[in-house]
Amino acid sequence: MTVLQVQKAMDVPIKTLCDALWNIQQLQRIWEPITQFSVEYDDGIHQECTMQVERNAQIEKIRIIRFRCDWEILFFNPDPPPMMRFHHGVWRLQPLGTGCSLVVAEREYELLLLPEESIEEFGLRQEQFQLSFRKRLSLMLARFEAYYAPAQEAVHVTTVA
């Protein structure tokens, strides 16, 4: 099993971030690889949805189940991405003072061994995948920061004017 953790401090209130991570429609606005989604169940604390997500020019169909507990959103994929045996994780948010938050993205997954792939080749692919997954998560967090930063600036300018 591989465990990944990426984190980023942002000048965005914790509730705004947590709501954006929970609301799939808002998530899609911020993270463009989500090409389609359908929310099957959402009571505000528990959620089930299906998504089509673009990764490396391929569309992956996944089902995701999430549970929101305080400032954490835990999730798992009963139907994981095609290259994985399992995939689950958590978005963990912490307040960092006035209007700022720390977002920690934690992921646990296991890749599937391809037919006729040697252990050495599998090990190399695991390393490459981990690097690319880490970059992808960092990019996602950067997108969140960029999405909310201009809005905050605009509010500031309006106030000054």
Added chain:
Amino acid sequence: MISESVVIDRLIDPVFAAFAELENWPIVLPDVLGVETLYDSGRHQEFLMTVERPNGAETIRGIRFCKTNERIELFQPQPPPGFRRMSGKWTFESNRRSTTVTADRSFELDLPPSISSEQKTNAYDTARQKLSGYLRKNLELFRASLEIGT
């Protein structure tokens, strides 16, 4: 929300495991006719559970998030007939040699919009009573099953 508790004269590890292991449910609870596990990583579970009820067998689809020896969070995207929503949790508290298990449930009934407020109140009261009864009975059956041989 409704809540029921039981104190089980066993350490927390076997008590948590008894509730967390889905295959254990038909063994402990006689009204559970079957469990089909759709996904189980130990921490995350999706399953179909069929239970015997006065109006016939009911199948629900349940999803659980398990945090060892602390809590099992549950929701039912496919709740029992008559319910629009059903969710809850079991929490586990160690008291040295015994364990307190608390079952909480929140629900919303699937009622016709034309129903009067009095009928609605009565329907919720009846549902609360029934559900509390099932919770109490189930907790007691788990207690008895775990304490056999004491």
